[in-house]
Amino acid sequence: MPFFEVNERRPQIGEGAWIAPTAEIIGDVRIGANCYIGFGAVLRGDYGTIEIGEGSAIEEGAMIHARPGGLASIGKDVTVGHMVMIHNATIEDYAVIGMQSMISDFTTIGTWAIVAEQSLVKRNQVITPETIWAGAPAVEKGPLQDRHKQEWTLAKKVYRSLAEQYHTTLKEIVDPRLD
Numbered sequence: 621m622p623f624f625e626v627n628e629r630r631p632q633i634g635e636g637a638w639i640a641p642t643a644e645i646i647g648d649v650r651i652g653a654n655c656y657i658g659f660g661a662v663l664r665g666d667y668g669t670i671e672i673g674e675g676s677a678i679e680e681g682a683m684i685h686a687r688p689g690g691l692a693s694i695g696k697d698v699t700v701g702h703m704v705m706i707h708n709a710t711i712e713d714y715a716v717i718g719m720q721s722m723i724s725d726f727t728t729i730g731t732w733a734i735v736a737e738q739s740l741v742k743r744n745q746v747i748t749p750e751t752i753w754a755g756a757p758a759v760e761k762g763p764l765q766d767r768h769k770q771e772w773t774l775a776k777k778v779y780r781s782l783a784e785q786y787h788t789t790l791k792e793i794v795d796p797r798l799d
Contacts, residue, residue, distance in 0.1 A: 626666050634674065638783035641792075652676065652696065656783040668708065673698065677779035679719075682706070687725065696769050701737070709741075712749070716772055732764055734772075 625741025634653035647665035652674035671698030709731035716739035730749030
């Protein structure tokens with residue numbers, strides 16, 4: 621199982637959340653209802669706290685951690701892309717963090733903000749709501765458009781559906797050549 625208690629800090633998992641068998645959920649990690657936690661993700665709340673809001677997707681290979689006594693807070697319906705690293709940051713509802721981005725200490729990503737792939741959000745940086753940011757370091761590229769919200773609303777539904785499907789249809793097989 622991917623769940624670990626450390627120093628009497630243990631995970632709390634909401635109803636309907638799906639967690640990949642190769643993910644690692646360590647310590648004080650609070651995962652909301654109907655979340656998707658992908659293969660190889662590591663959520664390490666060994667001496668800080670991690671909160672994942674309802675319906676959020678933490679995709680494959682993502683890593684989330686918090687400082688001692690700190691908090692990594694992910695809002696509801698957030699998309700955290702493949703191989704993202706988040707450390708002691710606040711990500712508000714509906715935000716999107718693109719693949720291989722790094723979100724550093726004490727940053728805030730606003731509601732419905734989009735951080736593009738491979739971006740670096742530096743320590744203490746504030747990403748304003750409903751804007752698009754990209755680069756290393758991340759700079760504002762412009763306002764979020766309605767089409768972005770429509771596209772990402774559909775993508776978020778895909779991961780909620782995937783979590784449901786994995787609950788009922790995912791099964792380990794020995795070797796497909798043996799079927």
